[in-house]
Amino acid sequence: MEEKIKIAVHSGNYHADDCMAYAILAYIFPKHELVRTRDEKELSACDFLVDVGGKYDNEKYFDHHQREFKEFRSDDEHIKYASAGLIWKKFGKEYIKKAYCDLTDEQIDKIYKDVDYKLIRYIDANDNGMLLGDDEMPTLSKAVYMFNQSIGYMDTDSFYQASKFLGITLHGYVTVSYRYFESEKIVLEALENSSSEKILILPKKVGFFEVVNNHWEKFKDIEVAVYPNSTEDVWRIQSLPLVPNNRFSNRCSAPEQWRGLRDEELEKAVGIEGLTFVHPSGFTGGAKTREAVIELAKKWIACR
Numbered sequence: 001m002e003e004k005i006k007i008a009v010h011s012g013n014y015h016a017d018d019c020m021a022y023a024i025l026a027y028i029f030p031k032h033e034l035v036r037t038r039d040e041k042e043l044s045a046c047d048f049l050v051d052v053g054g055k056y057d058n059e060k061y062f063d064h065h066q067r068e069f070k071e072f073r074s075d076d077e078h079i080k081y082a083s084a085g086l087i088w089k090k091f092g093k094e095y096i097k098k099a100y101c102d103l104t105d106e107q108i109d110k111i112y113k114d115v116d117y118k119l120i121r122y123i124d125a126n127d128n129g130m131l132l133g134d135d136e137m138p139t140l141s142k143a144v145y146m147f148n149q150s151i152g153y154m155d156t157d158s159f160y161q162a163s164k165f166l167g168i169t170l171h172g173y174v175t176v177s178y179r180y181f182e183s184e185k186i187v188l189e190a191l192e193n194s195s196s197e198k199i200l201i202l203p204k205k206v207g208f209f210e211v212v213n214n215h216w217e218k219f220k221d222i223e224v225a226v227y228p229n230s231t232e233d234v235w236r237i238q239s240l241p242l243v244p245n246n247r248f249s250n251r252c253s254a255p256e257q258w259r260g261l262r263d264e265e266l267e268k269a270v271g272i273e274g275l276t277f278v279h280p281s282g283f284t285g286g287a288k289t290r291e292a293v294i295e296l297a298k299k300w301i302a303c304r
Contacts, residue, residue: 008035008046016141017127018051021087023167051083062086082127111177187211202227223252235293238284253282255303
């Protein structure tokens with residue numbers, strides 16, 4: 001029988017970095033025992049010491065609090081690693097391989113870097129006293145702080161709950177990055193086969209924004225995308241972004257007079273049957289059929 005490994009984190013207040021680090025290890029090593037302590041004798045009996053122990057050797061010790069620690073993140077020389085980043089650097093690719101075994105090494109490397117930059121570095125920065133973005137913005141670090149407050153940091157179950165929350169979030173990031181490869185293939189094929197110079201007609205709902213960002217010049221003439229909704233028998237229209245990495249900087253918003261209208265009122269205003277809604281802010285709308293949404297897209301562009 002496989003022996004359980006022991007994963008140690010510090011006792012007392014927990015933070016997003018140690019919760020995320022534990023979530024990564026727990027996924028890779030499902031047969032494990034969690035030890036929350038600062039007692040040196042207990043720590044010495046553990047296989048991994050995370051955010052505790054006063055050492056970093058990239059094998060057993062993954063602490064970053066010691067004075068001599070000088071490990072800076074490769075993507076930003078001003079941000080030191082915290083325990084989340086140290087564990088992701090060591091085990092991130094193994095985590096991705098376990099989650100999705102059909103990936104190439106190149107794809108694994110891309111997902112690893114995407115998740116590290118878009119998720120893990122924010123946790124590392126916060127734990128090292130650095131602010132990335134608006135201090136009032138809700139973040140994962142703040143969410144974990146709320147677990148401490150609402151349940152209590154002395155309760156190990158509270159730590160488990162916070163870690164599970166971060167683990168689900170991490171797996172979601174990995175999954176989104178994994179699905180990008182399918183999305184890229186579908187979106188680029190749709191662009192190549194498009195009969196319209198301004199409308200991108202997608203055969204299924206996929207994440208097209210990141211594909212557009214990564215192939216910006218190819219989509220410079222496209223105004224809107226239309227696609228079938230994945231949960232309902234309806235079609236959607238949505239503006240492409242005006243500038244990269246800002247999905248709501250609309251390249252082509254709906255005409256003002258359509259915004260906020262629904263069903264028959266919208267059909268009457270536009271002159272097309274089978275319409276369902278146009279969002280009040282004008283970035284998206286819907287129709288019951290492919291034909292109706294394409295007609296809506298044509299008028300949407302012509303009337304802007």
